[in-house]
Amino acid sequence: MAQYARGSAVAVIRLRNPPVNALSRAVLQALEDGLKKADADPSVKAVMICGENGKFSAGADIRGFSAPKRLGGALGPVVSLIESSEKPVVAAIEGVALGGGLEVALGCHYRIAHVKARMGLPEVTLGLLPGAEGTQRLPRLIGVPAALDMITTGKHIPATEALKLGLVDEIVEENTIEAAIRLANKVIGQPLGPRRLSLKPVPKVPNMEAFLDEALAKVKRQARGCLAPELCFQAVRAATQSPFADGVRRERELFQVLLSSGQAQALQYAFFAERAVRRWATPGGASWSSAAPQPVRRAAVIGLGTMGRGIVTSLVKANIPLVALEQDLENLNKGRKAVMFLLEREAMKMEGGAQVLDFHNPARLQFTVDFDLLRDVDLVIEAVFENMALKKEIFHKLSKICKPGALLCTNTSALNIDEIASATNRPQQVIGTHFFSPAHVMRLLEIIYGRHTSPTAIATAMQLATALKKVGVVVGNCFGFVGNRMMFPYVQQAVFLLEEGSRPDAVDQALEDFGFKIGPFRMSDLAGLDVGWRSRKDQGLTGPSLPAGTPARQRRGQRYSPLPDLLCEHGRFGQKTGKGWYLYEKAGGRTATPDPWLLNFLSQYRDTHGIQTRFIDQEEILERCLFSLINEGFAILAEGIASGPEHLDVIYINGYGWPKHRGGPMFYASTVGLPRVLAKLQKYSEAHPDVPGLQPSAFLKKLAAVGNPPLKEWMSYLSQQSSKL
Ligand SMILES: CCCCCCCC(=O)CC(=O)SCCNC(=O)CCNC(=O)[C@H](O)C(C)(C)COP(=O)(O)OP(=O)(O)OC[C@H]1O[C@@H](n2cnc3c(N)ncnc32)[C@H](O)[C@@H]1OP(=O)(O)O
Ligand SMILES: NC(=O)C1=CN([C@@H]2O[C@H](COP(=O)(O)OP(=O)(O)OC[C@H]3O[C@@H](n4cnc5c(N)ncnc54)[C@H](O)[C@@H]3O)[C@@H](O)[C@H]2O)C=CC1
Numbered sequence: 001m002a003q004y005a006r007g008s009a010v011a012v013i014r015l016r017n018p019p020v021n022a023l024s025r026a027v028l029q030a031l032e033d034g035l036k037k038a039d040a041d042p043s044v045k046a047v048m049i050c051g052e053n054g055k056f057s058a059g060a061d062i063r064g065f066s067a068p069k070r071l072g073g074a075l076g077p078v079v080s081l082i083e084s085s086e087k088p089v090v091a092a093i094e095g096v097a098l099g100g101g102l103e104v105a106l107g108c109h110y111r112i113a114h115v116k117a118r119m120g121l122p123e124v125t126l127g128l129l130p131g132a133e134g135t136q137r138l139p140r141l142i143g144v145p146a147a148l149d150m151i152t153t154g155k156h157i158p159a160t161e162a163l164k165l166g167l168v169d170e171i172v173e174e175n176t177i178e179a180a181i182r183l184a185n186k187v188i189g190q191p192l193g194p195r196r197l198s199l200k201p202v203p204k205v206p207n208m209e210a211f212l213d214e215a216l217a218k219v220k221r222q223a224r225g226c227l228a229p230e231l232c233f234q235a236v237r238a239a240t241q242s243p244f245a246d247g248v249r250r251e252r253e254l255f256q257v258l259l260s261s262g263q264a265q266a267l268q269y270a271f272f273a274e275r276a277v278r279r280w281a282t283p284g285g286a287s288w289s290s291a292a293p294q295p296v297r298r299a300a301v302i303g304l305g306t307m308g309r310g311i312v313t314s315l316v317k318a319n320i321p322l323v324a325l326e327q328d329l330e331n332l333n334k335g336r337k338a339v340m341f342l343l344e345r346e347a348m349k350m351e352g353g354a355q356v357l358d359f360h361n362p363a364r365l366q367f368t369v370d371f372d373l374l375r376d377v378d379l380v381i382e383a384v385f386e387n388m389a390l391k392k393e394i395f396h397k398l399s400k401i402c403k404p405g406a407l408l409c410t411n412t413s414a415l416n417i418d419e420i421a422s423a424t425n426r427p428q429q430v431i432g433t434h435f436f437s438p439a440h441v442m443r444l445l446e447i448i449y450g451r452h453t454s455p456t457a458i459a460t461a462m463q464l465a466t467a468l469k470k471v472g473v474v475v476g477n478c479f480g481f482v483g484n485r486m487m488f489p490y491v492q493q494a495v496f497l498l499e500e501g502s503r504p505d506a507v508d509q510a511l512e513d514f515g516f517k518i519g520p521f522r523m524s525d526l527a528g529l530d531v532g533w534r535s536r537k538d539q540g541l542t543g544p545s546l547p548a549g550t551p552a553r554q555r556r557g558q559r560y561s562p563l564p565d566l567l568c569e570h571g572r573f574g575q576k577t578g579k580g581w582y583l584y585e586k587a588g589g590r591t592a593t594p595d596p597w598l599l600n601f602l603s604q605y606r607d608t609h610g611i612q613t614r615f616i617d618q619e620e621i622l623e624r625c626l627f628s629l630i631n632e633g634f635a636i637l638a639e640g641i642a643s644g645p646e647h648l649d650v651i652y653i654n655g656y657g658w659p660k661h662r663g664g665p666m667f668y669a670s671t672v673g674l675p676r677v678l679a680k681l682q683k684y685s686e687a688h689p690d691v692p693g694l695q696p697s698a699f700l701k702k703l704a705a706v707g708n709p710p711l712k713e714w715m716s717y718l719s720q721q722s723s724k725l
Contacts, residue, residue, distance in 0.1 A: 002030035003052075004037055009045035010184045011038040012177075020058035021051040023100045027061075028074050031104075035081055035089075046184035047085065049108060050092035050177055051101075056117070059099025062126070062268065075100050075132035076248070082107035083196050088187045092180030093117045093168065098156065103132040106141065109195035111168040112183055113159040114176040119167060120156035124228045126271060127264030127661060131255035135235035136247040137197040142166050144205050145215075148236050152219050152229045198244045212237055225515040226661040227263050262671065266663030270653055273646035273664065280462060280474035282449060283640050291455035293463035294405065296320060300377045302394060303327075303384035304335020307411055310439025311381055312365070313342045316357055317440065318467045321364045323373050327384075336367045342440060371401050379464070381433055383411040386535065391415065392423035399424035407460055409433040414480045414535070417450035427452035431461050434481060436655045437527065444655030445470040450477050471654050476641040483651045485636060486665070489628035489693030494520040495561045496691070497621060498602060499553075501613035504581040505594050510621040515659025520625070521581035522592055524564070525574035529581075533568040553609060559690040563605065623680050628693040630669045631681055631700060637718065638699035644715050645670075670711040678704040 003014040013034040015021040023031075031049070038044045051057050060075065082089050082104065091097070091105035093113035098120050105111050105119075113119070121130045121138065129135055130151060139147035142165040150157065162168045172179040193199060205211050216233055223229040231254045238250035258264050281287040300323040301312050312324050324339065326332035343359045350356060359365045366373065374380060380402060382394055391410060398408050408430045410420055421430035432448030445465040449458050458474055465472025475482045494507050508519025518526065537543035541555050542565040552562055567580060574580030575588060582592035606613055633648045642648055649664020662668045669677050678696050685694035703714060 002027055002034055004030075004034040006038075006041065006044060008185075009043065009188060010181050011041070011044045011047045012181075013038075013047060013049045014052055015049070015057050016052040017061070018053065019055075020096065021053075021055050021101070022058055022061035022063070023075060023104070024061040025074060027057075028078050032078050032081060035078075035085060038087060039085060044087060045188040046087050047089045048092055048177070048180045048184050049082075049089060049104065050180065051094065053095075055095030056091065056093045056097040057101030057104065058096050059101045059103075059122070062271065075103065076252075079103050079107035079132050080198075083109070083198060085109075086192070088184060088190065088192060088195070090180045090184045090187070092176045093119065093159070094176050096156070099123050099130065100132055103130055103134040103137070106134060106137040106197060109192055110183055110187060112170045112172065112176060112180045113162060113168040115159050115171050115173050117159045117162075117171075117176075118156040119159070119162050120154060121151050122154035122156070124152060124232050125154040125267065127226075127228045127261065127267035128258050129228060129232045129235050129251065129255055131251060133198070133248050133251065135232065135251045136239045136244055138167075139202050139236055139239045140197045140200040140244075143203045144208070144236065144240060145211070148215055148219075148233065151236055152232045202240050208240060212240070224517070225513070225659060227261050228258055228267075228661075231258055263661040266661055266667060266671070269663045269667050270649065270660050273650050273667075274471055276644070276646045277471070277473050277650050278462070280458065280472075281643055282455075282458070282474070282476075286449075286455035286458060288459070288462070291459035293459040294378065294407065294456055296378045296407075296460065296464060296467070298322065298377045300325060300374045300380045302380060302382045304331065304339060305383065305385075306437060307435055307439050308381075308383035309335060309338045309342060310437065310441070311383055311411065311435055312339050313346060313440035314435075314468050314470075316343060316359050316365055317346060318469070320467065323366045323368060323377060325368050325371065325374070328369060332367055332369055339365075346440065371397060374398065374401055376403060377406055379407040379409060379460070381409045381411060383435075386412060386415065386531075387538070388415055388419060391420050395420050395430065396423040399426055405429075407431065407457055409461065411435055414484055416479070417448050417477045418452070421450050421452060428454040429457050431457045432477070432481065433461055433464070434483070436483075442655060443469075443471050444483070444651060445472045446481055446483055446651060446655065447472050447474045448477050448481050449474065471650055473647050473651050474643075475647060475651075476639075478636075478639070478641050482636055482642050482648055483655050485641075486629045486632045486648070486652070487656065489632050490625050491520050491524070492561070492691075492693060493624040493628050495563050496559070496688070497616055497624065498563060499561055499606065499609075499611055500616060501606075502616045502621065503594065503599065503602075506616075507621050507625070510618045511625060513618070514622055514626075515662055517657035525580035525582055525584075525592065528574050528576055529564055529568050530573045533565060536565065554690070557690070558692060559688065563602075566601075566605070624684055624694070626665065626668070627677055627681050627684075630665045630677060631693065631695075631697050633666050633669075634697040634700040634703075637714070638697060645711055667711060674700060674704045674708045 003016055005012045013031060015027055017024055017027050038047045089108045090110040091108040093105060094117055096118050097105050099122055102119050102121055121134050123130050135151060146165050159171045163171050219229045219233045235251045235254050238247045279288050298321050299315055301308050302325045304324055304326050315322050326335050347357050380398055384390055395408060410432055411434060417432045421427035424430055431453050434446035436442035436444050447461045462472045480488060497507055504521035508521050511519040554560055571577055572579045575584055578584045578587040578589055583595035585591055636642055645666035648666050652658035652664050653660050658664055678700055681694055681696040688694055702717060706717060
């Protein structure tokens, strides 16, 4: 709601809808009523709009997204009503003014903000555009380049930047409300025409058309198939070409296109999914509502390789003092150098820089080879080589050295948490914290509980995720956990497609056109082909431990492709060696070009194994890669490894570059329709009966049989029917 109060000459309208004063229909109605009351009262000379509890407003009530048309339609007229008021209206912005909240503020004649406030038009991140005339008012206020940047990225900007851009008239460090009332009193009687943004011309940019063309190319490049940024752009372009009223009409048309695109629904699902996974639960009954985290005052990271470096950087950025440990001085020096390089770079991006991070202070970041220095830490993250014997040795040592309450975390990407925990005297405090590379950049933290992991340990790992500004997702223990387990059949299909006649660039292109940031072959080259090779050797799938006489393309009765092993045997580890599935300009190079050697090698390989080549179209590439990944997701859900499809989707969006505008793999499956996913898997598994990843999971079959229920109902079928699966 909104509370109306009249002080002296200034009426106060306070938006009130906890927790973030979202603009529900009731709030908008109350705002409109307040404005009309103020207008009708001759003793009121000015109006001040603010929000309850130190927050202006986070915008339209996204819990009311089921009726977006009505909500979107209601907001614009209220903003116009504010602007057309004959009495000056001042917005007092504290906390956040986002989306519709900022559009309300743009309708006001003056804006004053607290120095700690943040502003933005994040609609684009929900698949929409600022549909309450924001795309027309903002460019008039702060100019086209800055408005385009804010509207097409949805970024939140601090009040200090808003002041520089002219988005607010003043910022204050003390009482924003009092300052806004003072300002309102001061401007009583001053002409309002110049303060009405709809009447202002859009400031000119030299060579506007060329600027816009360049901006559009950039927006398209970054959007990778997501519609909203481009339509946001078009709405702003309309502001540069047409009078205000025509621009508003165009904004409305474009808003409708987005509403019906399906992408808005996917992005809104992703927004809620990210919040839903915070409320974690395990089949054993532990949950976020009853478990309390332990404080982490000091931490340690063991192993400063690819992952450890990023993890250290992430902890330093979160202001957690830590010890960084390596196996010997040579690796320590290498690791220290790499960490310092990352931290210097991060510091340059921050206000206050190195001083704020304080990473040269040994009390905050200490490098060592001495395990004794881990005696008093509250949490250790192990990131040594992916080798069970080594991890067990380290955990055994840790359980003897670390204080009894310390949490012992492993960054393993696939190994059994219970086996690692068995080497300790405190299996309840052992947990998987699976970071993604680069660990200081990627948002995902997969948190894996073992059989004995305590609720406190899970809650502490989740709290750590929040402190590191990451999304923690709690999952159960199985080989590869959720993310990598779903990735295995996807990558396997990609390689099988090469055997059958496709090319790395064709497979990558199909998946990148779908919206992935990077296709499976480019991704393997980036991560290093030797990593998987080592793991396959450890599993006895290749290398000296492979029994003599094993067929080249079969393992344990299933289809197997030795192609990645053969590449490694040729010294092709990917970017690090300058060649892998692609050719690079040099070792460590980044520019992938198709390699004639590889194409020739593939063709010889097919001849050797008598494989008939055929043309494989984009549809088959997508279906085989994506549906096998999704199929594994259904198996994971049926086994109780994750509490719901949202978990899988949040993992894929934040850890694997799945296009957010498609809502994650399980949401995508729900939009394709489960009967169709099932039919396609059945077709492909008939053609490839020796590929288990293509055989439809029992849970998928069940859901298709019960009539393709909506995603939010899937898990209820599992609990009722799991015995029959
Ligand atoms: C189909 C379209 C229908 C609309 C049609 C017109 C659309 C428009 O043209 C204009 C719009 O305003 S669209 C909405 C634009 N606003 C946003 O995207 C802000 C989203 N919220 C945030 O960024 C953070 O929550 C924020 C920065 C505010 C706070 O972050 P925190 O990390 O501190 O806290 P959270 O855990 O994220 O949030 C706390 C609780 O508040 C709920 N919430 C957040 N924003 C909301 C919003 N705009 N409406 C309703 N509830 C909202 C959030 O879900 C969470 O609740 P619980 O999960 O129950 O705790
Ligand atoms: N590289 C990646 O993309 C990802 C790797 N992981 C996992 O993270 C872990 C580390 O992987 P990377 O960083 O890629 O490996 P890496 O080979 O780059 O680094 C491992 C580091 O551990 C150090 N180390 C080995 N034994 C040690 C000991 N006894 N004491 C202290 N330090 C020791 C090594 O000197 C090396 O610097 C593995 O379990 C891996 O599976 C998880 C997610 C992604």
